[in-house]
Structure formats: structure tokens, C-alpha cells
Amino acid sequence: MLIRLAGGRVVDPANGRDGIGDVWIRDSRIIEAPVGETPDEVFDVSGKIVMAGAIDIHSHIAGGNVNTARLLLPENHRAHVARPAETPLSTAGWSTFETGCRYAAMGFTTVIEPAVPTHYALHSHLELADVPIIDKGILTVVGEDDFLLTLLREGGNRSAIADYLASALAQTKGLGIKSINPGGSVAFANNARTFDLDDTVPFYGVTSRQLTQALQQGVMDIGIAHPLHLHTNNLGVAGNVDTALRTLQAADGKPLHLAHLQFYAYGKEGKRGFSSGAAQLADAVNKTPNVTIDVGQVMFRQTVTVSCDVVRQYGSIGMAKPRKSVIFEGETVSAGVVPYLYKADNYYNAVQWAAGLELFLLITNPGQVFFTTDHPNGAPYTTYPELFALIMSRDLRNKWLADVPKEALEQTTLPSIEREYSFSEIATMTRVAPAKLLGLMDRGHLTPGALADVAIYDDDPADRARAFRHAHLVFKDGDLVVRDGKVTHYRTGRALTAQPSYDSNIDRRLARYYDAAYGLSRDLFKVPEHTIGLDHAFEEVACQG
């Protein structure tokens, strides 16, 4: 199948391209314009914006905690609906099937589920297999289990830690390594209610900082593309901008991804003792090129927070709305599911909303700041179109600013910021940079040879959100899957994995540990190579070596 996408504005910053031209697809790949061949199909996309498919690096779309949230909140499906009840299916906005369809309709073709504990990977992959169209990947959560912490207590043999991490990726079919308030689950089990960067993990004699740095080094040692994906300490706490700044320093010049930074951009100014520290934080990020961040933007609506930061989640249950929460503990990591309603007329929520936008607009390199709402924690991913519109238009922001408390805006710099993202910057932030961060070499760009994941949008300055919600056309692997914002047919996606080699001695040690600690085989927790009943295949991504 030879396809010509004719006459669109091709925005492909990886190739320095932003101009009118054609894009050619043969089967599943982008190709050079062929000489002397007639395309099987020509799409006239003049007046449209042509980009590679978008990549979401951090969206909680599948797994035990997400499913608990579904079961806890049967009334919450409408919260995931983009606009009020447009279609009959909008009452089920939150199933795996809807997740694939809605992401695809927005031109997203790869989404990473960023929090899969080592013991629950099969559940996550089962759900991801039921997310149609898009490709997926998981980040494997480590840092709380007794085996690893004992390694660290005994001196932290660097090669053993690296082997442990590589073995965890093999066991879970993961793409990267994540740690969440490192040591926090253990602290909570031991009755702590706060846990800071320099607090000691009870009984193990290592601090959260030391644990973080050991994991950061371990991830570098196994040679996967994605650096340690860190959800650091003190999320959501007034004054936590200090924790974020200390975490940036703790990265020590080495690669690190700091997740949903908006939730750490809080100062203690103002009469309510809660202000935006985002300008200061953005400045620090601009000076720390070894660190990438994603925003975790807050949008005003009902949502539910889903996080393995059990210290934070337990601390939030008094603020739950509706007033019901689930705190889940486990032998390797704990978690909490706490519903929350962000309101435009709430001082604190307005500061959070503004702080997120400040990070987007004040971090100068669009390759260093990633586009997320930490779905569903800051907002459901279905709010992305409005968020694109907000960062692309100062006029639109000014309209929104009129609806939030003035007192809150006084604690932010947002009203003074004039920057507007260009399409090229949007493409860098949502295509080029995520592909690079995750090591997905053939994605995020339209270079001949690249995977033919292509999203084509209307260029409608009056309603950017509509254009981003309902892509004009979307191709996945060269297959037309969305036309005028409607999914035309299901197809199955793949799960992307990184599987570095390692010394299998660690597996024998782990097997003995599981026998002794749990009286069970570690094999019970493995995601098998050929997972029965799963429609999706695994696709291994090359390591850096």
C-alpha cells in the first residue's frame, strides 16, 4: 500500500522541517517520495498540520490501581468524557477500549503506563492488551522491596543492583524503571506519615536520596535509553519546591526524569501559605540540562488520583471528593486511590493550575518539558486538547484567568507570561523528545524509514482544542485508523520493552529469596514471553549498549 499525504504543512522538527509538502507511506513506514510510482491512495491535506503520532510518556491507563479506581467510582465515567455526552459511548469513558479510541482520535499513537509494581505486571499487560490501536509500554516500579533494600543495606553492590533492575524489566516486560517517593511505602508500613529526601528508610539504614541515586546509577549501568523516572518526595505539600530543587541537585549532573513537576512547584508565600514556586523551579530546570521533567498539569474538573506514593495518598484521604478512598498495600509497593475535584474557584487549585502552565511556558527548551496531566491525577487525558490550546494562545489563557481567584494569581507569574507554543514546539514536546527519552528511534519524526504513525490536524486558530481532540486523519503503522476524529476500526497495538542482558545469578538469588520470604516461586509473578490470551505482541527496543 502506497499512500501520499499531499500538500499539508509538515511539522517535523527532528528534520528541521516546517513547510508545505508531501509525506509518503509505504505499508507501515515513511518513505522518500518515490519516483515514477502512482500512489494507491492520495489524501489531500492542504491547509492541515501533518505531524508524527504523539507519544505520552506518563499516563496511568492500566493496572490494578486504575481498575480499583474504576470499581470505586462507577459514577466517575462521565469525568473522563471530553465534552458532555456527545455520543452514546460517552458513558463509558474509562474502559480500556475507550482509552485506545480516545487517544487515537487525538493523534496519540504511543502511551506509557508509568507505574507498574513488579508483582502486578501481568495485570497491567492484560489491560493494555485490551487498549486498541495505540502502542504501549510500562515503567516498572522498584525501590520498596526487601530484597533490593537489603542489597543496599549490605553496601549496595553496584553490579548486583544493575542485575536486579534488568531482571525486573525481564520479569515485567518493562520499558523503563520508575521509583516513587523512594522508600516511602516501607516508611508507611512502619507508621510514618511523611517521608523526605534525607529521611532514612526504616531498618535499612539508607536514605531516600541514597536509594534514588543507587537506582539512577543502576539504570545507567544497564544501558536502557530511559533514565530513572522519579516521583520524588513531598508531592503536593506547601513549600515542596525546596524538595524539587534538592532533587535536581541530587541528580548530580546525571540523567534523570522528574515526573509531574507541577505537584512540586509550591511555595509558602501569601496569607494562605501556598504559592507558586514554578518560576524558580523552571529557572532551575533551565540550568539542569541533565534532567527532563513532565508537567502533570491540573485542569478544573472531577478526577481521581492514583498513585503508588502511599504516604501522600494516605495523607490525602481527608480531602477526598467523593469521600471514599482505597489504600492498597503490598509486599513490594503500596498505593492509594483518592478521588478529587479540582475547582476553578478554589484558591489552591488555581495556584496548581497556574503553576503547571508556568512550567510549560518558562522552561525554555521544549525538549526538556513533557506534556502530561499525570492522567488521571492532575486531570484526565481527555483534557489534553484544552491544554494544547492554552499553551498556544495567550488570549485564551487570559480568558481563563478571569475565572480564577485574583488572590491566587497574585501568587504566580502566569498573567505576565506572553509565550505561545508554535506547532513546531508542540511537535518537539510531544513527538521528538518523548521518542528520544524512551529510546524509540523510529518514532516521533517523519524521516524516511520511520514508523508510519502520522497525525493530521485542522489548522484552526479559533478552536485549537477541537482540532486536537478530533484529528482529521490518524495513521498507525500506515493504517488509517481515525478519520474526522472518529475511529474507523480497531487494531491491536504492541507493548514496547527494553530487555538488557544481565548476569542471571541474580535470578537464582531472587528465587531463593522468594522461597524463603513468601514460600512461593518468583515465576508466579512473571509476564510470560508468549502471553496466552493477549492479542498484543511485545516489541523489544534496542538498548544503548
Add this chain to the structure above:
Amino acid sequence: MTAYVDGAAVPLEAAAAEAARLLEGARLPLVAGLQTDVAGTRAAILLAERLRGAYDHAASDALLRDVGVLRQAGRMVTTANDVRIRADLVLLIGPRLTRLWPDLADRLALGAPPRLAAEQTARKIFWLGGEPGAAAAIGATEIAASAEQLPQAVAALRAAVAGRKSRLGGALAKNIAELAGHLHAAHFGAFVWSAETLDALTIEALTGLVFDLNLKTRFTNLAFGPAQNAVGVLQTSGWMTGFPIRTGFGRGYPEHDTWRFDANRLVDAGEADAALWISAYGASAPGWRRKVPFVALAAPGTSFPYPPKVSIEIGAPGQDHDAIEWSREITTFTVTPAKAASAAPSVADAVGLISEHLKGNEAC
């Protein structure tokens, strides 16, 4: 032969075609029983969606009693492994727990100190409202309470922990007061129970008690569900439709209603006019009273209250074929390899065959 139409042996294809005809011709087809592995559940729910039918599970009462409290009041929960390595106090609540889970005490290693506890001392183990003698069999201290007394005993325990009085009297009141003292002294305690043997109010009271206890110390619940992948079916339903079982697709999208989509009610009220009964784990038959025509995908040897229109004998998950199932041992899904692989069709196979014979097109 393993497939029958009106009691006569037929080729599998013919049985699937007849099943498709019956289900597709129905005004409201019902998928019920649903005792199957994950692959079978996925196939069955997709079939229900395609047919614009409804689905329910044989163990819905216990599953939805549990979910009902969860979605009203929230909960703190943990895994069997976490209790095993961490809990210094274990309180079992309600009857029949070791009958429902015979290996429970071994799995939790109740006889050994918790591996990760602050102090390597023996666990304190209590069983409130177990059947006589059951506590002693696992080395637990028995706190006798009849089924009628149990809700009041749990309420009294919650009151005692909060320093309030209750109207409970006699030996039970004294035992409850002592138990409250033990709870206060624990570092990491776990309540172990099953919704199969508790009523909703008791579940709500004891999960509320766990929240109360966490104001000062650490407590959580180990709530285990019905066996044979019933919890896995609930979970699979959750991600596929966003809702638990007892969900219908009559309007073209999933709607969940514990009363409307109760399988027995749907049949007995005459709303469901054809059914697909799925029972892969053992000889389990429908409990409805009206004789609605039905297709049975069931284990060989199942006896039905009245004959199915179509019957296909199914292999057992984890026995005849590999299966993904919920494991209460690890509190998540795991792969169970076939113990003796056979050619018997799985539920997913059989539903797939039936689906192939449907005339309607697949929708997105």
C-alpha cells in the same frame, strides 16, 4: 463427541452455529455463570456487547456485597504476602474462612514470626466469630460469637477501639475489650475476612475500624474473594467496561445495575429470552426458575435442571489448557499452565466459534 443440540451429538461447528442462532435471535440475551479464566471472560463480555445483551456471574452476591461497600466507603487492603512478612497481629473475622481457603494459615505462615517485623516475636492471632474449634486448628485465640452476634461484636470492637461504650454484655464484651487492647498494641495488624461469610454492614464496620486504627498505628485488611477466578472476572469486567459484573449493553453502551442485570431476575421476570451459561471449573448449573432456552459451555458431566438447547463440553482452565486466573495466594493474576493439556475447547475457543457464526458485523 463433546457438543450437543437438543441432546443429540453434533459436530462442534454445528453446535456453535445453533448457539449463534439462538443468542442472536433473542431480544435480550444473557451471559451468565461466567465461571471461566480471563480469556474466556474477555470473549464472553465481547460477545455480550455484540449481542447487546447483559452479563452476570454465579458468585455475584459475594462479589457485589464487597464492591458495594468498597464504592460507598473506600477501604485499606493488602496482600497475603504482605500479611505473611509484616503482620504482628492477625484477626480473622467470620465463619468458614479456612474452609473457603484451606491453606490460609500456611499461606500467611501464621505459625512463624513475621519476617520484617520490628521485633521477632510470635504473632498474635485471633479469630472472632469462627466456627467452634476452627481457631484452635490454626493456633488462633478463639473469640466466640454466633452469626447473629458478629455484627454487634464488630461494632462493639470499633466502639472499644475509639474508647466508647457499647451495649454488648457478657463474656463477649470482656473479650472484645481485651481484643481492643491488643489492636492498640500492634505495630502492623491485619483483618482477614471474606465477603462470602459477612454481611455488608459488618464489612463496612470493620473496614471503618481499620481506618480508625490507622490514626495511631498501622492496620489493613486481607479480604479474599470467591475462588475459581471470580475476582478475576470482576477485574476483567472492570477494565473492559469500566463496571463490575451485572452490566448490560442494551442501549449500545455499558450500563451497570445490580438489580436490573441480576441473571436470575432477568430470566425469572421474563426479560432475558435466551442465555449462555458458562461454567468451566466444575458442575455448576443455572439457578433461575423459568425455563429460558440456553446454551451451556460447561464442564463434562454437569447436570442441569432442564436440558440446554445447545451444550458444548469445555476443558478446565489450568487443567486442559493454560489459563490466566486471579490467584488469592498472590492477590493478582498469574498464569496457570495446563496440568494435562487436552484438545477440549476452552470457553474462549467456544465463544470465538459462536461469534464467528453471528451475522451482525463487529463494531468499534
